[in-house]
Amino acid sequence: MNSQLPALQIVLPLLGAVLCAVLRKGNLAWGVALVTSLAMPVISGLMLQDVLASGPISYAMGGWAPPFGIEYRVDAASGFLLLLISLIGAVIMPYARLSIAAEIAEQDVPWFYTMYLLCLAGLLGIAITGDAFNAFVFLEISSLSTYAMIAMGKDRRALLASYQYLIMGTIGATFFVAGVGLLYSMTGSLNFVDVADRLAEVGTSRPILAALGLITVGMSLKLALFPLHVWLPNAYAFAPSVATAFLAATATKVAVYLMLRFMFSIFGVSTTLANLPIGEIFVTLALAAMFGASIVAIFQENVKRMLAYSSVAQIGYITLGIGIANQAGLTGGIVHLFNHAIMKAALFMVLGAVVYRIGSVKIDALAGIGRRMPITMGAFVIAGLSIIGTPGTAGFISKWYLAVGAFEKGWWWLVFLLVTSSLLSVIYIGRVIEVTWFRPLSKEGEKASETPLSMLIPTLILVAATIYFGIDTSLTAGIASKAADALLAGLR
Template sequence: MLSFHLSALQVVIPLLAAPLCAIFRGPRISWLIALAVGLACAVNSLAILNQVNTSGEIIYALGGWAAPWGIEYRIDSANAFILLIISFIYLVGIFYARDSIKAEVPEHSRCWLYTAWILCFSGLSGITVSGDVFNVFVFLEVSSLSTYILISFGKDRRCLTAALRYLIMGTIAATFYLIGIGFLYALTGTLNMADLAERLPGLASQNTVAVAFGFVVLGLAIKMALFPLHAWLPNAYAYAPNAVTAFLAGTATKAAVYVFMRLAFAIFPDDFFSDLTSTHVIVLAAGIISAILTSAIAIFQDDLKRLFAWSSIGQIGYIAVGLGLASSAGVAASFLHLFNHALMKTAIFMAIGGLFITTGSTTIAALENAGRRMPWTMAAILIGGFSLIGVPFTTGFISKWYLVSAALEQNHWWLAGLILIGSLVTAAYVWKIVEIAYFRKNPDTQIVRQEAPLSLLIPTWVLVTANIYFGIDAQFTGSTATLAATAITGITP
């Protein structure tokens, strides 16, 4: 009986738990509630993945109202995979948050932070499982509104302007998306993704479909911070509390990428994204420019959080390159990089949070001698950095491998070359960090071992270990990503 409702539970559990935090108000109890939600949903997402793998697509009619009248949740290999990523990053993030948040957010407002955090998770889960385009809009706004709140808990007062800027950009993005699905509804009379996929091919030559596609793509491109629509991201990540940044880096943009994939490859007619409108060229160009240019901007940052925020935009670029290839292999590479980037970037931001707790600063200058003062914290940043470059035995290598293979499959040698240049630029900013942390000797200062607390180190290293594990044994991630790509594009590679 319970297994029948799994997909609804993924959204309902956090949605019901969030008000509990607001009722109890205690910082400790709020954290426990958030953690319980994380455990329940992580197990739930595993059960969903298992059910999808064994008995195929899950179709759940919300409230018992069947599809054309009611909202439907539809889970296949693609969203089951994304759901798994989001749930586990949330769980590890909440585990990490207790001590990190304690150091940054005053006691009386911590319960509100956890309320917003759980709501954000609920929204992200909703985006992922929903099979109704308007329902996706509502969840998009649930997650976005709570993200703005989460960012405004930062220590620096500039977090407020960062949150407001994100609010303005995010609302414009969501409204663009709303306009797009409005046009689709006017044309087809349905909001259900499966019905849209059936009715749109016959209408593909109409201008309305193209306009709708334009609005939807633009809206989602802002949400996923695709260059040049990334302006909200660096400040939002730089000024949010460290635990929040770690969570957002792994999840927020990923849900938008997923919706983008679903719309471009599964809902709109097969060749609409590629041959009919040539949108894939724009996405590919934006992706590869982003991968090189924003990584170059990252080199010149003095603040670690800001540096890795720019790096995040670059990594979104690689995901966009996979989408722009518009092939099954390309989408599989994007899925894989979604997973791998969530692992590495969350671990890096967690390690930076550990650095902040011990030194009170996240500037690059604070890294001096960090290699000897805090070897474990520093090693986490180092391995994350290697993974960003794509060094073998890290997950980054696997993503790059898939991406380059997908590019070569279409004989895009130049693209493979540009991807490698992107890696070199990434190596430049990682080297800048390594140089200061390990090689800059300052004989005047005494080296005192001051590692980040264990409660921060353990979740960080869970992710770092996963990073290395999936970098060596890519069986699970590779096959799941390929399955997900097949489910989205409908083509078996």
């Protein structure tokens, strides 16, 4: 049984998706999605335990041995990501029932869960696969289901946002698959390990560098690296709250993972950094994201959109870690994958609860609701503090590693830019806190009361996690540090 875990991780949500589509009843579909989502962290937890105890797992799909068959490969980095995705899914699903019922037309509800499970399978698939073309297939599965989920948003602008994302996402995927094609033509293989081995023999030729460039740009689009982020704010702002929370926590993270895989493990650190000024480009773009997107976030009237811009800025921190490219910096970037996922999911879930109660996320509508929904808005404060990077929260740990990495590289100026940019998040988070707690109650706020427990408890679990992972970092930073070691091993 244990040996089939990698397959189950993908097959279960795929089967679940089919079941949801067949059942055509909202609550039944939700039940299927819930059970599947709850099973996922068990599987990925068992696998990660295995990996940490006895090294990477290799699974030959359908019994066809790699490099010709499709290989599923779980190591510290992918195991960590699998656990993250499945945990987020498991926390969000209990929350989803009320929120989805309130935000989506009744006949569409089973379709939403179908799309959600497909997206879950796609994201998990990208993390688990060891095959470049298979990664593209899963990328498309997750993207197509994401477009559908976004389009189900209540606001009609969701359609436009979804279309915008469809165009941008397709361009990104095309870049990616073109890169993979070039790689295949040069090496004759699609298996990650095999390609990496053969690349060492082929050396760095122009097509190889072109492949690296295409894949990097394609993934930069999917992970919303500034200035390729334009699809993200609208998509997050108009998607149903559950979809936003799930995607913000997982989708961009998976793209970062795939890019890291290619840049570091497949092309190798020396090829990547020696032949292209990727470090400089990433640091520059990351800084532009950290400052530009944060400043834009300050002026947003729609709080969901504000958090979306905040996501662009936070992705900047992750790419900054890649740009710093030493052990501490990369650890900071990877740990921020995890930390940002839990805190941003928590924030979007709070907003989902606000939508559920008052039907709006305009900042003026939120005035004074802190006193009506003290626990929910208290959760916002704590998750917000984590975005700012207050010590004692998960966000602090990421920034700590990034700053240590920058100092070790002698880039002390970067440390000051890093901390100054978090000051901008004080402003946009502080603005919401001030409005929700210190302004007189808005008209919409009259309806507000504490969030129902089935939505409140999942939110609080994530908020507790942001504090827990700010104090006990052995799981997060420990694994991130191992993953960074593994990624950088090419340097030595």
